Amino acid sequence: MKRLIWCMWWTWALLVLMGSGGMGCLEEERNALLGIKAAFNSPNGSSLSSWSDDYGSNCCGWKRVVCDNATSRVARLYLNNTRDLDLGAWVIKASLFLPLEELQVLDLSENHLSDLNETLHLKKLKRLYLSNNFLQQIPALYKQTSMEAQNLSSNQLEGPNLEVLDLLGNTLANDALLDIARITSLKALDIKFGGLSASTLMEGTPMKMHSFFTIGN
Ligand SMILES: *[C@@H]1O[C@H](CO)[C@@H](O)[C@H](O)[C@H]1NC(C)=O
Ligand SMILES: *[C@@H]1O[C@H](CO)[C@@H](O)[C@H](O)[C@H]1NC(C)=O
Ligand SMILES: *[C@@H]1O[C@H](CO)[C@@H](O)[C@H](O)[C@H]1NC(C)=O
Ligand SMILES: *[C@@H]1O[C@H](CO)[C@@H](O)[C@H](O)[C@H]1NC(C)=O
Ligand SMILES: *[C@@H]1O[C@H](CO)[C@@H](O)[C@H](O)[C@H]1NC(C)=O
Numbered sequence: 001m002k003r004l005i006w007c008m009w010w011t012w013a014l015l016v017l018m019g020s021g022g023m024g025c026l027e028e029e030r031n032a033l034l035g036i037k038a039a040f041n042s043p044n045g046s047s048l049s050s051w052s053d054d055y056g057s058n059c060c061g062w063k064r065v066v067c068d069n070a071t072s073r074v075a076r077l078y079l080n081n082t083r084d085l086d087l088g089a090w091v092i093k094a095s096l097f098l099p100l101e102e103l104q105v106l107d108l109s110e111n112h113l114s115d116l117n118e119t120l121h122l123k124k125l126k127r128l129y130l131s132n133n134f135l136q137q138i139p140a141l142y143k144q145t146s147m148e149a150q151n152l153s154s155n156q157l158e159g160p161n162l163e164v165l166d167l168l169g170n171t172l173a174n175d176a177l178l179d180i181a182r183i184t185s186l187k188a189l190d191i192k193f194g195g196l197s198a199s200t201l202m203e204g205t206p207m208k209m210h211s212f213f214t215i216g217n
Contacts, residue, residue: 033074
């Protein structure tokens with residue numbers, strides 16, 4: 001009897017280790033990815049079929065997900081060209097991505113996305129690809145806490161780290177550029193405003209042109 005209990009205990013311990021252990025991705029991140037999958041498939045799509053909700057499935061092994069191999073945290077997410085376009089224009093909640101705190105690259109190109117609702121508050125995000133969607137405004141990237149708003153110097157230190165923003169092929173409204181100008185960390189911007197050349201639009205903004213190179217139109 002004692003032996004049986006020991007045997008059961010070890011089996012249980014082994015299962016726990018496999019389910020939550022150092023090799024796999026975080027449960028929290030796996031759940032976030034499953035929420036993102038559900039959003040992409042709403043109401044009746046069938047994308048991201050390799051993303052399995054089997055307990056213990058390691059999300060670092062899923063297609064389009066790249067983890068940091070040291071921490072097993074999700075570092076890059078390639079969701080470009082993922083949505084079944086027959087499902088039409090849609091809005092994704094930016095908060096779905098929030099548990100992916102270590103995310104550095106997010107590719108949402110070619111998904112007929114018309115908006116990212118709420119704030120994409122990802123402090124580690126360096127590259128955001130949004131080309132060929134139906135966006136009219138720049139997604140909110142960082143929301144100041146009231147303390148930070150009172151303290152400009154700390155806000156500058158803690159602002160977004162975004163370096164690359166790809167917005168080519170969207171129908172951005174003109175005032176969207178003012179939001180871009182606030183992202184002081186940007187090094188590259190890929191943009192195309194209907195008809196107008198990007199350099200014309202740059203002139204009207206407080207943005208420091210020399211810190212940019214402009215690709216596209
Ligand atoms: C989803 O449903 C809509 C309407 O019911 C239909 O037009 C569309 O083809 C469906 N898409 C898929 C991928 O099943
Ligand atoms: C992570 O992967 C890179 C390249 O694939 C490799 O050079 C590095 O040693 C790996 N780090 C760890 C902790 O495994
Ligand atoms: C998504 O973009 C990456 C490069 O950023 C590319 O290698 C990959 O083929 C693209 N996937 C799809 C389905 O377009
Ligand atoms: C954005 O989210 C809020 C709260 O969840 C909701 O009330 C609003 O309708 C959403 N907007 C869009 C365009 O989906
Ligand atoms: C404002 O930011 C500076 C520099 O980060 C910091 O030393 C100071 O304590 C901050 N003040 C407040 C009220 O947060």
